[in-house]
Amino acid sequence: MFDLGMSELLVIGIVALIVIGPKDLPVMFRTMGRFTAKARNMAREFSRAMEAAADESGVKDVAKDLRKVTDPKSMGLDALKDAASRFEAWDPKRSARPEPAASAPAPAVPSVPAAPAHGPATQALAESRAAQSAAAAEAAAAMRAARDGEPGQGT
Template sequence: MFDIGWTELMVIGVVALIVIGPKDLPEMFRTLGRFTAKARSMAREFQRAMESAADDTGLRDVADDLRKATSARSMGLDAVKNAATKFEAWDPLKPKPGTSAVPDPDAPAAPAAPPTAAATIAAGAAATAAPVAAEAVAAAPLGPATTALAEEVATKRAARLAEQAARQAQPKTDAPAPAGAAPEGHEQA
């Protein structure tokens, strides 16, 4: 506690024995022991009073809430670290393990659903979108998910272009009649 060794204690004891005397020395040690015990009990009581005051005011609850709020888990920092680690290890040119770009020839084919009107239109659009989709896929080496997304976007674009071409090819029936022409059912005189 005070870094006092056995030799220093013996020197202090000898000096106390000479100064106080052998008759009063045991009584002085008892008094010193009581004083030390009383000081320790007062320190413990003070510490308990401070803890109970902190409990009464809710300071401990606030401290616990702050500790929980600032923890790495509650802030999501561990999830961010995991995501950063996965991103650093990610290679966009490699397919995911367990997936392949080429379908398994031994796998049974999925049963075909009856075609609907929307499927028929989509099939027509897909036929016109094939060159556009092939161009989008050939543009850059992409992963399977990105390739599928690029094909979907290209298919939608081709469907829009086909729809616009179909509108332009239709004859306009709402065009006004020429100035010299008579309305239907009426003959010119």
């Protein structure tokens, strides 16, 4: 609220002592203390009334639902960040080396390792990622086969 240091308070106290006088100064401080206490009580009651009104109208539930909806993990943004970081680290010169002419066997589909006591949501996520990896491997193999099978399409 107010930024008063010790030097400012000392100056105010000396001026009050001179203007009001030493006899009436304790009475004035007592009155100011009561006024401050009443103002704080009124502010406390007002904030309690606002919180009670918010509880009755369901604002906290709406805020909780809004936080839940905008959670990056629930929207899959963490996976998007991982993919973006992998893309930024990707070096096209390293991955552009020519494939051998012989048809290489398709890469093995990564299987889901047996995990100790995962819940159904974690297991479903693992199966989904394994299926995505398998689909990506099949697509890469099909692209290699199409590139090697068509003349003039290589490097």
